[in-house]
Amino acid sequence: MKYIYLVAGARPNFMKIAPIVRAMRAHGGLGFKIIHTGQHYDRDMNEVFFEELGIPEPDVFMAAGGGSHSQQTARIMVAFEELCQTDRPDAVLVVGDVNSTLACAIVAKKLSIPVAHVEAGLRSGDMTMPEEINRLVTDSISDLFFVTEPSGVAHLKREGKDDSAIHYVGHVMIDNLLYQVEKLAGIDTALFGTNCFKAANRVNSKSGSGRYGVVTLHRPGNVDSAEIMRRVGRALTEIATELPLIFPVHPRTRNNLEKFGIDLGPNITLVGPQAYMPFLNLWKDAAVVLTDSGGLQEETTALGVPCITIRENTERPVTVDEGSNVLAGTEPARIIAEARKVLRGEGKQGCRPHLWDGKAAERIVKILAMEFAGDS
Incomplete structure (x- = not known):
């Protein structure tokens, strides 16, 4: 049986490959091995986490993470090359735009192993973002492109990719989201640490809708700049006088808030990073989400x-063109104005984009089977 390496380097990557694993198991015509590069080691990534995702634990853990971008990428490349030379797969599938995506795509291509890229074609146009470099290089050498939105198709065609290699399939992250929303309905959410905050700010006990906002900030372009962090902090502090905010703080962000001496005030509840299900339970019922996360732009759009x-650009324009996302930049006046629209009931709802229906992984596996297992 033909088999494919499914590469993941960080926790969000596993959420993207999980639907593909489930679809491969259901299809039965392709084998797979889950390769964890160890780019990010999460001590909470244990048996319970993978059981929650509905996938087995990784077949290979390379423990290659840490260090600078170059050091990390180099270690992953060396480890992945050794693995492919010892146990050569028929293809390598990479997801997203992390360093593992870039490193494993380069190694596979140099070994003449076909590369499939999930979330291909996304572009922000911002070359200060490491992720943008990873996307561009990965797409420049990939053989199959699985695309989440129309802009991705347009970018790849403009870059000269063959139409037959570009597949607009929908979004595996949304597959995972819908899967987890269904699972969440059967979980006792009272056990989640943020449940007290959510309960205290609930305004509709029947629907569970909350009168609170959720904040996430982690991009270096925002949190490593004292000037930008102070601007954003002023906006959040003002919004919090009208709407309680809860802020799961990334360690990098927390360190910089302390370093820059930024006090967000008493109306913003700072908590530690959240596991997927507790965080989903929190933001899905929020009045508004304020973020610089790419994935959260998509997930909020999927649930309306x-x-x-809080960025000047986005590589996910469908969330703005069709979804519930507004690109506000980092100027306080614009951020506050957009939040007040929400408070007046004028927040953008939008619609769920085409093919964001929970079946993207099934489409991907069908194409992979045609390419590598001879299915017609």
């Missing part, structure tokens, strides 16, 4: 939650 993106 108003989202204010």
